[in-house]
Amino acid sequence: xxxxxxxxxxxxxxxxxxxxxxxxxxxxxxxxxxxxxxxxxxxxxxxxxxxxxxxxxxxxxxxxxxxxxxxxxxxxxxxxxxxxxxxxxxxxxxxxxxxxxxxxxxxxxxxxxxxxxxxxxxxxxxxxxxxxxxxxxxxxxxxxxxxxxxxxxxxxxxxxxxxxxxxxxxxxxxxxxxxxxxxxxxxxxxxxxxxxxx
Amino acid sequence: xxxxxxxxxxxxxxxxxxxxxxxxxxxxxxxxxxxxxxxxxxxxxxxxxxxxxxxxxxxxxxxxxxxxxxxxxxxxxxxxxxxxxxxxxxxxxxxxxxxxxxxxxxxxxxxxxxxxxxxxxxxxxxxxxxxxxxxxxxxxxxxxxxxxxxx
Numbered sequence: 001x002x003x004x005x006x007x008x009x010x011x012x013x014x015x016x017x018x019x020x021x022x023x024x025x026x027x028x029x030x031x032x033x034x035x036x037x038x039x040x041x042x043x044x045x046x047x048x049x050x051x052x053x054x055x056x057x058x059x060x061x062x063x064x065x066x067x068x069x070x071x072x073x074x075x076x077x078x079x080x081x082x083x084x085x086x087x088x089x090x091x092x093x094x095x096x097x098x099x100x101x102x103x104x105x106x107x108x109x110x111x112x113x114x115x116x117x118x119x120x121x122x123x124x125x126x127x128x129x130x131x132x133x134x135x136x137x138x139x140x141x142x143x144x145x146x147x148x149x150x151x152x153x154x155x156x157x158x159x160x161x162x163x164x165x166x167x168x169x170x171x172x173x174x175x176x177x178x179x180x181x182x183x184x185x186x187x188x189x190x191x192x193x194x195x196x197x198x
Numbered sequence: 199x200x201x202x203x204x205x206x207x208x209x210x211x212x213x214x215x216x217x218x219x220x221x222x223x224x225x226x227x228x229x230x231x232x233x234x235x236x237x238x239x240x241x242x243x244x245x246x247x248x249x250x251x252x253x254x255x256x257x258x259x260x261x262x263x264x265x266x267x268x269x270x271x272x273x274x275x276x277x278x279x280x281x282x283x284x285x286x287x288x289x290x291x292x293x294x295x296x297x298x299x300x301x302x303x304x305x306x307x308x309x310x311x312x313x314x315x316x317x318x319x320x321x322x323x324x325x326x327x328x329x330x331x332x333x334x335x336x337x338x339x340x341x342x343x344x345x346x347x348x349x
Contacts, residue, residue, distance in 0.1 A: 048232035052224070056240040063247060064334060150298045151229040151312035159234070160315045164293040167318070168282065171325060175275045178329040182268075182336050 003044055011037040024069045032062040049155040202252050210252040217245035225323035229312040235319040239326025246331050255338050264335060267328050274325025281314050281321065 011034045018030035035058035042051040141158055151157040159167050218241075225238030250258035282293045289296030298304065298313025305311055 049234065049237075052233055053237040053240070056237050056244070060240055060244050060247065060330060063244075063251070064337060067251075067334075068337065146306055149295055149312055149315060150304055150306060151315050152307050153229050153231060153234075155232070156229040156234055156315055156319070157312070160229075160318045161293075161295050164282065164318070167322065168278070168293075171275055171278055171322060174326065174329055175271070178271065178332055181333065 004041060007037050007041050007044075025066065028062065028065045028069050031065070032058060035061070049153075206252050210248050214245045214249055217241060217248065221245065221323070221327070225319050226309070226316065228319040228323075229315045230307060230309070235322030236326050238319070239323040239328075240330055242323065242327035243330035243334075247334055250334065250338070255335070259335065262331065264332075267332050267335065270324055270328035271332060274321050274323075274328060278318060278321040278325065281318055285314065 014030045014033040014037065018027045018034070021027050021030070035054065039051050039054040039058060042048075042054055141162060142154060145154045145157040145162075146152065149157040149161040151161070221238045221241035221244075223238075224233035224241060225235055228234035228238065246258055246262055249261065285294040285296050286292045289299065295313040295315070297317075298311075298315075302310070302313060304313070310316075
């Protein structure tokens with residue numbers, strides 16, 4: 001468990017540096033360090049699928065951000081903070097933090113995979129009946145995954161067979177966002193491009 | 199920007215093939231080993247991004263033109279939806295794994311197994327790779343002060 005706290009500390013320090021530094025390039029690199037810490041954490045939690053996706057997306061996102069940063073003229077942030085805005089944002093963050101603590105108390109303990117049997121001291125057991133136990137669904141997936149879909153990788157059988165609607169939605173989100181980005185980034189519309197300039 | 203030095207160009211032209219091959223491996227073995235369509239697609243896109251960073255945007259755009267990229271993007275999305283609709287036609291339910299249940303059971307842990315899951319992985323890989331390359335192309339084309347030339 002100690003490794004998770006070391007990684008969490010590393011990611012927290014990187015996040016604070018990313019917010020506080022005036023240099024945009026170091027800020028971008030600190031964001032990348034947070035992502036790599038998250039990827040290591042997924043690897044230690046025995047989720048190699050998510051770790052691969054996280055590290056690959058992180059590398060590509062880092063390249064995009066660095067390229068976008070160094071092609072701009074302004075790479076340093078100048079100017080002072082406003083007092084009122086800082087106070088309001090700190091208050092909102094505190095409220096979200098307190099709310100988050102009460103939410104996290106109902107979740108399974110950190111490092112306890114949902115595929116495993118629910119731990120004895122879990123608060124889930126206190127107010128859920130056997131049919132409402134969320135581990136019932138996941139244990140069905142692990143037990144029936146290979147027989148129902150034939151895929152040796154349980155994650156693939158879940159995201160592309162049991163819960164393929166999620167993947168369809170994700171693909172639609174990506175498709176729509178690319179469509180919107182290309183339409184917005186294009187300065188002139190097709191109609192204006194065809195007309196000669198006057 | 200006309201690219202980097204000849205050392206970077208030579209090395210990246212070799213490494214690019216290996217990265218592309220690794221992306222194909224991640225996609226094709228997505229139902230057997232960790233990985234899958236999304237991660238493999240991002241790796242495919244990153245091989246072209248490497249080409250773009252080393253040789254400049256024009257060279258990468260000659261290799262994979264913008265029109266072809268957007269067609270590949272649409273093709274991936276369409277074929278993933280088509281696999282789902284084929285499940286409705288042949289299996290009776292949207293997204294049902296009709297190939298595994300009826301036509302091609304395959305052997306567990308074999309490359310040709312799991313029915314429509316590898317096909318969906320390939321479709322998602324093509325779609326994600328094309329769209330992420332399109333993001334980087336559109337970001338580098340539409341720089342400040344330059345004329346965008348999307349067609």
